[in-house]
Amino acid sequence: MLYTAFVVSSIVEDNSIGDKIDSHNVQLLEQVLNARLQLAAYGPGLQGIGVVFLGTDPAEDGIHEEEWRFEASTGELYLQLRLPYALLEQASEQEVLRLMGQRYVQGLREAAELVPEFDWEGLLVDVQGVVTNDEFFE
Amino acid sequence: MNTVSKKYQSVPMRLPAPQNPRNPRVALRILLLGSCILALVAAWKGLGFLDQDAGGALILSSEREAQLQQRLRRLQRCEQYVLRAKSNGFYPCYACVGDTQIFLRAGEVWKYGISIRGQKGRYGNNWIAARGLNYRVQYRGSVQACLRQEALKIYHYALLPENIRRAVPLMRPPGNKVDL
Numbered sequence: 618m619l620y621t622a623f624v625v626s627s628i629v630e631d632n633s634i635g636d637k638i639d640s641h642n643v644q645l646l647e648q649v650l651n652a653r654l655q656l657a658a659y660g661p662g663l664q665g666i667g668v669v670f671l672g673t674d675p676a677e678d679g680i681h682e683e684e685w686r687f688e689a690s691t692g693e694l695y696l697q698l699r700l701p702y703a704l705l706e707q708a709s710e711q712e713v714l715r716l717m718g719q720r721y722v723q724g725l726r727e728a729a730e731l732v733p734e735f736d737w738e739g740l741l742v743d744v745q746g747v748v749t750n751d752e753f754f755e
Numbered sequence: 756m757n758t759v760s761k762k763y764q765s766v767p768m769r770l771p772a773p774q775n776p777r778n779p780r781v782a783l784r785i786l787l788l789g790s791c792i793l794a795l796v797a798a799w800k801g802l803g804f805l806d807q808d809a810g811g812a813l814i815l816s817s818e819r820e821a822q823l824q825q826r827l828r829r830l831q832r833c834e835q836y837v838l839r840a841k842s843n844g845f846y847p848c849y850a851c852v853g854d855t856q857i858f859l860r861a862g863e864v865w866k867y868g869i870s871i872r873g874q875k876g877r878y879g880n881n882w883i884a885a886r887g888l889n890y891r892v893q894y895r896g897s898v899q900a901c902l903r904q905e906a907l908k909i910y911h912y913a914l915l916p917e918n919i920r921r922a923v924p925l926m927r928p929p930g931n932k933v934d935l
Contacts, residue, residue, distance in 0.1 A: 618885060619884065619885050620885065620886075620887060624884045624885070624887075625884075626841065626883050626884040626887075626888065626889055626890070627889050627890065628883070628890040628891075628892070629889075629890070629891055629892070630891065630892045631837075631891045631892060631893045635891055639839075639841075639889040639891070640862070643841065643889060644841060644842055644861070647841075667881060667884035667885060668884070669883060669884050669890075673892060677895060678892075679832040679872055680832065680834055680870055680871065680872045686881075688881075695881050695884065
């Protein structure tokens, strides 16, 4: 069971790219989503969303893959979403946060068909509003 | 003439019938027939892991052989990871004496482990998100090499500053039930 409605985590390598993802950004994204959005407001079909960002080098990582899974028994959606590795190396921590926000929205859009009877349009608009808000990146 | 020779006198002696030397082709046919029957029985019983080669000998089915090769490849693609607390809070503790939970600060180690491709299917990665942990790959190599790295990390955990400063230091990370 997820401990809060919006849970964000990561699988990264122990290097500077990993530092840009999991030292601060993962926690910030989770906190902001939970502070600004009420998942219950979009319908009863979804109780929680757990997103794990993959920030590993796809050429080296033969283990972790993207994943979209809805567990009907708990009403929880689990996504494993790969970040564009080629862009991560040059990106600043703030730019990495922006990439995470974009992938988050895209991942939700891809997962929408897994959970019917849910206001995906509303959630997507609101999540987009959160992760593109300039305040979010300050 | 004694009584015994009288008794058998009228019965002509018979030599055993000459046996033709066995044709090796017959033996081969029997072997082939046996293999066919075995293969048919295997297929009938749902044992699709067996097949026959050109000579009729039993071999692993192509699917099973491919599974084996894939498994061998996976054993060469292993990673040793560390799970760290994402934020300050209480986490399950399997290494604590008398406690089931421990307070960890963000970034502190919860567990060291190894993973090969295919484990995700069995355990899933959901628990990484559900427990508030972040996953970092520390080493990639063969299973043997990953096990070695894992052992080094688990044993040396006792010496980490984050552990030493505790009133009662742990022998191994909170999320590791055993040394290996």
